[in-house]
Amino acid sequence: MFDVIVRGGTVVDGSGAPGFQGDVAVKDGKIAAVGQVSGEARQVIDASGRVVAPGFIDPHTHFDVQLLWDGAAKPALEHGVTCVVPGNCSLSLAPLKAADRRAVVGMFQQIEEMPPEAFTTAFEWTWEDFAGYRAAIEKGLSINVAPLVGHSVIRLWVMGPAAQERAATPGEIAAMQDLLRECLDAGAVGLSTSFVDLDEHGRPVPSRYAQAEELDALAAVLGEYGRMLQVVPEFYATDITIARIDQLADLSIRHNIPTTFSPLFDTLAVPDNAERAIARVEEQFARGARVWPQMQTRPIDISFSLLRPSLFFARLPRWVRILRQPLDQRLAALRDPETREKMLADLGPDGGEAMFGRLIARGGDACPRALVGKTLSQIAKDRGQPAGLALIELSLENGLDVAFLSAGQGHQVTDRIGPMLAHPLVHIGASDGGAHLASFSTYGDTGYLFSEFVRKAGAMSLEKAVAKITSETADIWGLKDRGRLQPGLAADIVVFDAATIDREDELPVFDMPGDGMRYTRAARGVDTVLVNGAVAYSGGAYTDAKSGVVCV
Amino acid sequence: MPESALDEAVIVGAEIVAGHDGTAELVVRLLHPDGSEHPVLLDEDTGLKLMEACGASSLEDLYGQSWRRIVPDA
Amino acid sequence: MAELSRQRRFVTPGPGETVEQLAARAMPDQPLESAVDRIKSWNLHVFAMRRPPGLMLGSDVIFVEPPVTHA
Numbered sequence: 230m231f232d233v234i235v236r237g238g239t240v241v242d243g244s245g246a247p248g249f250q251g252d253v254a255v256k257d258g259k260i261a262a263v264g265q266v267s268g269e270a271r272q273v274i275d276a277s278g279r280v281v282a283p284g285f286i287d288p289h290t291h292f293d294v295q296l297l298w299d300g301a302a303k304p305a306l307e308h309g310v311t312c313v314v315p316g317n318c319s320l321s322l323a324p325l326k327a328a329d330r331r332a333v334v335g336m337f338q339q340i341e342e343m344p345p346e347a348f349t350t351a352f353e354w355t356w357e358d359f360a361g362y363r364a365a366i367e368k369g370l371s372i373n374v375a376p377l378v379g380h381s382v383i384r385l386w387v388m389g390p391a392a393q394e395r396a397a398t399p400g401e402i403a404a405m406q407d408l409l410r411e412c413l414d415a416g417a418v419g420l421s422t423s424f425v426d427l428d429e430h431g432r433p434v435p436s437r438y439a440q441a442e443e444l445d446a447l448a449a450v451l452g453e454y455g456r457m458l459q460v461v462p463e464f465y466a467t468d469i470t471i472a473r474i475d476q477l478a479d480l481s482i483r484h485n486i487p488t489t490f491s492p493l494f495d496t497l498a499v500p501d502n503a504e505r506a507i508a509r510v511e512e513q514f515a516r517g518a519r520v521w522p523q524m525q526t527r528p529i530d531i532s533f534s535l536l537r538p539s540l541f542f543a544r545l546p547r548w549v550r551i552l553r554q555p556l557d558q559r560l561a562a563l564r565d566p567e568t569r570e571k572m573l574a575d576l577g578p579d580g581g582e583a584m585f586g587r588l589i590a591r592g593g594d595a596c597p598r599a600l601v602g603k604t605l606s607q608i609a610k611d612r613g614q615p616a617g618l619a620l621i622e623l624s625l626e627n628g629l630d631v632a633f634l635s636a637g638q639g640h641q642v643t644d645r646i647g648p649m650l651a652h653p654l655v656h657i658g659a660s661d662g663g664a665h666l667a668s669f670s671t672y673g674d675t676g677y678l679f680s681e682f683v684r685k686a687g688a689m690s691l692e693k694a695v696a697k698i699t700s701e702t703a704d705i706w707g708l709k710d711r712g713r714l715q716p717g718l719a720a721d722i723v724v725f726d727a728a729t730i731d732r733e734d735e736l737p738v739f740d741m742p743g744d745g746m747r748y749t750r751a752a753r754g755v756d757t758v759l760v761n762g763a764v765a766y767s768g769g770a771y772t773d774a775k776s777g778v779v780c781v
Numbered sequence: 782m783p784e785s786a787l788d789e790a791v792i793v794g795a796e797i798v799a800g801h802d803g804t805a806e807l808v809v810r811l812l813h814p815d816g817s818e819h820p821v822l823l824d825e826d827t828g829l830k831l832m833e834a835c836g837a838s839s840l841e842d843l844y845g846q847s848w849r850r851i852v853p854d855a
Numbered sequence: 856m857a858e859l860s861r862q863r864r865f866v867t868p869g870p871g872e873t874v875e876q877l878a879a880r881a882m883p884d885q886p887l888e889s890a891v892d893r894i895k896s897w898n899l900h901v902f903a904m905r906r907p908p909g910l911m912l913g914s915d916v917i918f919v920e921p922p923v924t925h926a
Contacts, residue, residue, distance in 0.1 A: 464801050464822055465798060465808060466821070466822055467820070468819060498797075498798045498820070499808060529800075529801070530803060531799045531800075532803045533805065538829055539805050539825065540797050540805035540825055540828050543795075543797050543832070543840050544797075545839075546838030546839045546842075549832065553829065638799035639799030639800075640799070668802060668803040
């Protein structure tokens with residue numbers, strides 16, 4: 230008697246091999262059989278007409294805080310993600326002395342845009358060491374977690390405030406090595422560091438003060454465990470990215486460790502950026518290094534309001550001049566009929582329809598709820614105004630605090646990005662799940678992979694796409710028990726409709742502690758998600774299953 | 782590589798890009814005296830300050846400006 | 856071991872190193888003022904960004920030559 234049989238689906242087993250009609254049987258949280266399975270089960274899931282695949286693995290998230298009250302890392306799990314890697318970009322919630330909590334909370338608020346209530350009302354802060362944090366999240370996991378430990382918090386633990394002032398002494402570096410060993414023993418799957426992030430005071434985060442010798446010493450410890458080093462490099466700066474690739478390659482070869490940098494973006498402003506970086510990665514792999522560039526699937530959007538000056542208007546000289554004025558003068562100018570007339574004249578005969586019509590009104594601020602998600606073109610039509618005037622008046626009516634989104638302004642050309650995502654040395658990831666909460670949604674990149682790059686563009690087969698976000702990710706990260714539908718491995722399974730799997734539109738929701746807002750995207754086309762053999766999501770709803778584990 | 786007639790690096794291109802955090806950022810292209818070029822990404826604040834320092838009201842106004850305009854204390 | 860293509864040379868700053876010290880280290884044959892100017896103009900990712908002016912960090916990549924032209 231099996232616990233579960235997922236019957237009659239197209240089994241895409243994560244290896245990249247062609248899908249086949251078959252069943253997947255589960256017992257004791259593991260995959261027990263794959264193929265034509267006879268026998269009975271306590272629960273049978275009908276997967277006819279659906280794909281049955283290994284659960285997806287998201288290798289770049291910031292769910293560290295959210296996992297303390299939401300063990301499903303919603304909405305990641307409903308998108309078919311069964312394992313997340315938090316602790317990226319040098320920040321984790323352990324090891325962290327009680328006295329240093331305030332400093333790290335500030336960094337998390339800066340980078341993740343997490344409301345302050347998340348740290349004061351949503352959980353009891355009981356731990357200082359990594360084992361304690363692990364125990365705190367393990368109480369309620371519905372999703373699996375493969376946590377990184379952050380270089381910045383390791384530095385802070387050892388050096389205190391000096392972590393953001395100076396290089397470490399040899400004694401301090403040795404103490405960091407010991408602390409990293411302790412974290413790896415307690416379940417960390419690697420170390421993250423950052424070369425770009427700032428804290429809430431605009432100061433570089435502690436990891437950026439490290440000399441090369443310090444990172445080398447920590448990489449040596451990773452080498453003892455064969456674990457991952459993750460870095461976040463400078464963006465759109467190809468020469469720097471290549472320098473970072475070379476630094477990582479040297480560490481990889483010297484200490485025999487995998488390394489990854491995220492994100493790598495494509496941009497038409499620097500058209501050879503990703504291409505040159507990938508070429509360097511190829512050269513370094515040929516030398517024996519492992520330097521995995523993480524590339525996200527989703528395009529990057531620009532959002533802005535008239536509350537703050539934005540470079541979005543950089544091609545409109547008069548608009549730039551007006552919006553750069555102090556608030557009271559800006560308001561007066563925007564209300565002045567003569568000035569408005571000139572501003573509208575700058576937009577051309579269509580009144581700004583071509584330039585602004587596709588902007589989307591966003592919620593989560595002063596924007597009237599009824600307008601959230603509508604295009605400025607629709608709003609303008611309803612108001613009987615040209616788009617440019619609607620932009621100004623709607624903003625004025627709401628204290629300028631109406632955010633607009635200009636979708637797909639970077640990393641947006643499918644024909645360029647598809648072949649890169651399919652490249653054997655490009656690691657699909659960099660979702661940033663759980664971060665940038667008040668700016669944009671970081672969920673549903675896997676759905677977008679299938680809808681945009683498999684179905685629409687044909688950049689890769691369904692089987693290849695599944696392999697990219699399951700077995701290949703597990704192999705890169707050394708997650709030996711995950712990523713394939715293979716007897717003996719963990720029964721992380723997603724059942725989805727290949728014809729419809731996608732991400733829904735971005736919407737504001739108020740489900741953060743203290744009714745805090747974040748942007749999310751629901752899943753489309755995902756029927757059922759099993760985590761370690763238990764159904765965690767089915768028919769559009771989360772179950773009570775708490776079968777997630779810290780996996781290594 | 783052809784030498785240019787420049788004494789110092791100047792801006793020869795400017796374009797708005799979508800920043801990693803959803804803001805509009807500025808990529809400027811610098812031409813160096815030895816004829817080489819490279820892009821520099823400026824965050825929104827730095828980009829706006831550059832436009833202000835140059836008295837620029839459009840991206841094209843940045844063309845020909847010295848790299849020193851980008852660095853506050855240079 | 857496979858050979859790497861030529862890329863732009865860079866160094867990382869030593870502990871507490873100033874731009875003047877780094878420029879003198881990287882370009883000992885150049886007059887200091889000119890060397891500092893060059894270092895700054897090649898490294899706007901460091902010298903233009905939000906941070907106390909002039910602060911260099913141990914993890915920074917500092918280029919010590921202009922960009923290499925790629926065909």
